[in-house]
Amino acid sequence: MANIKLSFILNRKPYTVETDPGKRMLDVLREDLGLMGTKEGCGVGECGACTVILNGKAVTSCLVLAGQMQDAEILTIEGMSDDEIGRVIQDCFIESGAVQCGFCTPGFIMSAYALLMENPTPTRDEIRLAVAGNICRCTGYIPITDAIEKASKILAK
Amino acid sequence: MKIRNFIQVKTVEAFHEAVKAANGSIAILAGGTDVLVNGREDDVYKDCTVIDIFPIEELHGVRETENMLLIGACTTHEAISHDPLVKQYAPILAEASGAVGSLQTRNRATIGGNLANASPAADTMSALAVLHAELVIERDGEARVEPMTAIFTKPYKTNLAPNDLITTIRVPKLSPNVRYDYIKVGRRKVLSISRMTVATLLEMDDEGVVTRFDMTVGATFPRPMLFPDISAMLVGKRPTEQDILDVAKALSDKIPEIAGIRKSTVYKQPVCRNISERSLRKLCADILK
Numbered sequence: 001m002a003n004i005k006l007s008f009i010l011n012r013k014p015y016t017v018e019t020d021p022g023k024r025m026l027d028v029l030r031e032d033l034g035l036m037g038t039k040e041g042c043g044v045g046e047c048g049a050c051t052v053i054l055n056g057k058a059v060t061s062c063l064v065l066a067g068q069m070q071d072a073e074i075l076t077i078e079g080m081s082d083d084e085i086g087r088v089i090q091d092c093f094i095e096s097g098a099v100q101c102g103f104c105t106p107g108f109i110m111s112a113y114a115l116l117m118e119n120p121t122p123t124r125d126e127i128r129l130a131v132a133g134n135i136c137r138c139t140g141y142i143p144i145t146d147a148i149e150k151a152s153k154i155l156a157k
Numbered sequence: 158m159k160i161r162n163f164i165q166v167k168t169v170e171a172f173h174e175a176v177k178a179a180n181g182s183i184a185i186l187a188g189g190t191d192v193l194v195n196g197r198e199d200d201v202y203k204d205c206t207v208i209d210i211f212p213i214e215e216l217h218g219v220r221e222t223e224n225m226l227l228i229g230a231c232t233t234h235e236a237i238s239h240d241p242l243v244k245q246y247a248p249i250l251a252e253a254s255g256a257v258g259s260l261q262t263r264n265r266a267t268i269g270g271n272l273a274n275a276s277p278a279a280d281t282m283s284a285l286a287v288l289h290a291e292l293v294i295e296r297d298g299e300a301r302v303e304p305m306t307a308i309f310t311k312p313y314k315t316n317l318a319p320n321d322l323i324t325t326i327r328v329p330k331l332s333p334n335v336r337y338d339y340i341k342v343g344r345r346k347v348l349s350i351s352r353m354t355v356a357t358l359l360e361m362d363d364e365g366v367v368t369r370f371d372m373t374v375g376a377t378f379p380r381p382m383l384f385p386d387i388s389a390m391l392v393g394k395r396p397t398e399q400d401i402l403d404v405a406k407a408l409s410d411k412i413p414e415i416a417g418i419r420k421s422t423v424y425k426q427p428v429c430r431n432i433s434e435r436s437l438r439k440l441c442a443d444i445l446k
């Protein structure tokens with residue numbers, strides 16, 4: 001359909017884009033805004049590579065319609081470096097060997113960020129549950145769980 | 158996906174107005190976790206005005222009356238699974254919603270969408286069936302109430318008109334001494350669209366005599382079902398091991414009876430029988446001793 005104007009807060013800055021509201025949020029981020037950090041794996045909500053934070057909640061951006069971004073507050077991986085929690089999580093992923101090919105990493109980091117925002121001192125089981133919707137074909141899940149646990153400990157200090 | 162028009166509404170009234178203004182097909186969009194998956198293939202929504210109801214504040218959250226929980230249709234599974242009222246008065250539903258997909262899915266996916274999509278595998282259906290839940294449905298400003306199980310006609314089909322909006326799921330409150338069990342058998346722990354769920358509510362008096370018993374299997378029949386004959390097998394009795402074996406057999410025998418003999422029956426019938434036995438034994442543990 002014809003483009004409409006969408007206004008939202010993305011990574012703490014206001015944006016207005018004119019786009020087709022029938023697109024997926026994932027495509028607005030990658031195509032309209034050129035933010036390529038959010039990845040597309042399965043396109044049907046099963047891999048978590050496209051995870052972003054929408055109004056405080058981790059969601060798969062392949063299953064959100066662009067029109068639903070209207071007035072929303074959105075955080076993507078690109079917004080992680082100017083945020084203490086985001087920076088610590090990223091560092092811990094690198095230090096714990098939780099990144100190999102890196103394709104799944106932005107999604108995992110967004111899930112981890114949403115978790116630590118809500119629950120700064122999660123147990124390993126809570127960490128596993130929070131990232132259970134993210135798939136990694138390279139590292140196995142132990143280094144990823146380690147990375148998030150380490151980040152929570154550093155942030156708790 | 159291809160659509161004809163898109164409109165976001167913030168009140169139920171605005172929804173009815175948007176329907177009238179749409180002239181042509183409409184599609185309701187809530188969390189979108191079914192709509193966006195359906196919309197990938199073919200151009201199912203290309204002639205539709207998509208009406209996004211997720212921003213309707215009054216459809217989010219859980220309220221209570223003296224005897225009922227009133228769950229807004231746009232309440233997400235994640236919100237339901239943690240809601241204090243649901244945990245207190247309908248804990249079996251908190252478990253069922255908590256068993257849906259992954260956190261990312263539960264953060265968007267709504268209970269209204271779970272029902273309206275009418276997938277026989279929808280996880281909340283068996284729990285809502287044993288709870289005797291009802292739906293408040295609004296069309297053009299007029300509300301009606303129907304038993305939850307009454308809207309389904311066949312897999313992925315309901316008798317809802319396109320301008321029918323489920324606004325509320327009404328759940329009679331359970332008394333604290335109702336025992337419950339919800340089991341989901343899936344492929345993996347998360348993200349598995351259910352292969353089978355078994356939902357059970359059991360209430361007994363001080364002597365261990367059953368005063369209420371509702372048990373059903375989900376993701377197995379073309380639509381959610383309740384069985385008065387199964388309930389009657391335990392009500393008025395103090396359950397024995399033999400009763401449990403009989404109920405589990407009778408429940409699993411419904412599968413070929415209703416769904417017909419299919420490839421999956423070979424797998425589902427014994428699985429149903431086993432988990433029903435396990436579930437009932439757990440619920441009656443103190444009585445069987």
Ligand SMILES: Cc1cc2nc3c(=O)[nH]c(=O)nc-3n(C[C@H](O)[C@H](O)[C@H](O)COP(=O)(O)OP(=O)(O)OC[C@H]3O[C@@H](n4cnc5c(N)ncnc54)[C@H](O)[C@@H]3O)c2cc1C
Pocket residue numbers: 044045046063184185186187188189190191192193194230231256257258259262265266267268269270271272273274278279280281317321322323324348349350351
């Ligand atoms: C990765 C993944 C995993 C999943 N896992 C599970 C699972 O484990 N268990 C399970 O049960 N489901 C699962 N689902 C399916 C889906 O998430 C649920 O059915 C969900 O509850 C649908 O809600 P929604 O708000 O996203 O619906 P939408 O996609 O927005 O809508 C679904 C349908 O309902 C209609 N509708 C929505 N709200 C209303 C309303 N208030 N009144 C009238 N019509 C309405 C829409 O028009 C549409 O036809 C999964 C989906 C995905 C993508």
Ligand code: FES
Pocket residue numbers: 039040041042043044045046047048049050051060061062063
């Ligand atoms: S691309 Fe969205 S979940 Fe896989």
Ligand code: FES
Pocket residue numbers: 098099100101102103104105135136137138139
């Ligand atoms: S690092 Fe390659 S998929 Fe996770």
